[in-house]
Amino acid sequence: MYKRIVVKIGTxxxxxxxxxxxESVLENIVGQISDLKKSGVEIVLITSGAVASGRGLFKLAGKIETVTDKQVFAAIGQVKLMEIYAKLFEKRNYLCAQILVTKEDFRDRGHYHNMRRCFLNLLRDGVVPIVNENDVVAIKELVFTDNDELAGLIAAQLEADALIILTSVDGVLDGSPSNPSSKTIPEIDFKNITSFQRYVVQEKTDVGRGGMTTKFAIAKKLVSSGITVHIARGTRKNVLRNIVTNRAVGTKFVPLKKTSSVKRRLAYSEGLTAGALVVNKRAGDMLISKEHSMSLLPVGITKIEGDFKKGDVIEIRDICNKKIGFGISAYDSDKIKEMVGKKGGRPVVHYDYMFIE
Known part of the structure; x- marks a missing residue:
């Protein structure tokens, strides 16, 4: 039985x-969450729906929606959404807390650790954290692909046992969702990834931003760091209870070996880096080799991009400028420029603070 889970509800x-x-769907889900909490399960809820809720409450004169229009919808709809959650949890003698985040909060180390501490304190005190992207202040260059990505980041941040994505389909299907003969794939093991890729169909909903391809990519990252991922129909009776008690529901992505919390964070560093290091062929081959656990030394670096500080997350690229992973820099960029190509130096990125894809 899982002890800490992240649950994401799609729009x-x-x-x-x-x-x-x-509200009847939310009442069902909140009821299941409350029952699981009574049995000792810690739960963080990632909710979509603020923009959709705002659209239902406030009608615009024109038909074409601008980015600002969507921000207005989010600002109006988030209040209504949290009002419903608060009422439903209060009926069951639980408090919930609203946490609105942007991608920048995962990019900045201070924000990241402050947010993690807040989550852990809320869980310790029995409060249900309810998280959504802050659509009102998020800028175009730093928005989440969708709330699936946000859920994955938080699952990694909190070292959750599992991420449960509640959606409008039964799981990953062996054909198009529009084909009534398509069947749910009960379990996916990424050791056999090639046999499943052809079943992933990118069909986004009219009201949400996410599709199955995004969910598949997030699942692949999480299971590589030891976190189980489930995709299941959110309106199904007892869906959360059944998943947590290990009854077959939807699609389960089998986790691989457990990795450190640092590596879990790094796995989700796409778009959150402060700079990049380009390495030579020998260093690149050694880093991606499964036979070695290698740190990145100055002698293997050929180029530096960006201005960054010690402790920043940076992208690691091969000789062809192709991304091979992420790492936490042991030095600032000016210091590394003095070290590039030199033998005998200390690691610029230590293996313990590196994630290779």
Whole structure:
């Protein structure tokens, strides 16, 4: 049985066709969360639906929505969404807390650790953290692909046992969701990844940003760091209870070996880096080799991109400028420029603070 889980609810699961929140669906999910909490499970809830809720409450004169329009919808809809959650949890004698985040919060070390401490304190005190992207202040260059990405980041940040993605389909299907003969794949092991890729169909909903391809990519990152991922229909009866108690529901992505919390964070560093290091062929080959556990030494570096500080997350690229992983820099960029290509230096990125894809 899982002890700490992150649950993500998709927009289409919690909203009706008219954009209003489907309170009966939320009541069912909140009831399951409350029951699981009573049995000792720690739960963080990632919710979509603020923009969709805002659309249902506030009508614009024009038909074309701008980015600002969506921010207005989010600002209005988030209040209604949290009002419903608060009411439903209060009925069951639980408090919930609103946490609105942006991608920048995962990019900045101070923000990242402050946020983690807040989550852990809320869980310790029995409060249910409810998380959504802060659409009102997020800038175009730093928005999450969707809330699936946000859920993956938080699952890695909190070293969760599992991420459960509640969606409008039964799981990963062996064909198109529009084909009634398509069947749910009960279990996916990324050791056999090639046999499943052809079943991933990118079909985004009208009200959400996420698709199955995104979910698949997030699952691959999480299972590589030892976190189990489940995708299941959110309106299914007892879906959370069944998953947590290891009854077959939806699609389960089998976790690989456990990795450190640092490496889990690094696995989700796409778009959050402060700079990059380009390495020579020998260093690149050694880093991606499964037979060696190698740190990155100055002699293997050929080029530095960006201005960054000691402790910043940086991208590591091969001789062809192709990304091979991420790491935490042991020095600032000016110091590394003095060390490039030199033998005998200390690691610029230590193996313990490196994630190779």
């Amino acid at each position: 289409k699961v919690l909203s009706r066709e008219n954009g209003h929140i489907n």
